[in-house]
Amino acid sequence: AALATSHGEVRARIVDISAGGIGFVLDPVLGLKAGEKVMVRQETLGEFRCIVQWALHPRYGAAFEPGASPSRAVCAFYDSLPAG
Helix, strand or coil: EEEEEEEEEEEEEEEEEEEEEEEEEEEECCCCCCCCCEEECCCCEEEEEEEEEECCCCCCEEEEEECCCCCCHHHHHHHCCCCC
């Protein structure tokens, strides 16, 4: 995924996703703080705004901003996974 931050755009690896937010890993050189806003772009999920909730560098958790949740895309993503 691509994250647009106050530091510019960076690449991130999404490691967790739910109806309420995402978990991601960033390059260790960049650090984010709780409360920072980011814009996430991912080809399957689209583009959406998040607010960093916790930071355990280089892992982060962010909540989707109200009204910005890609819930339909998240549901479609889960539905596309193999059962089991």
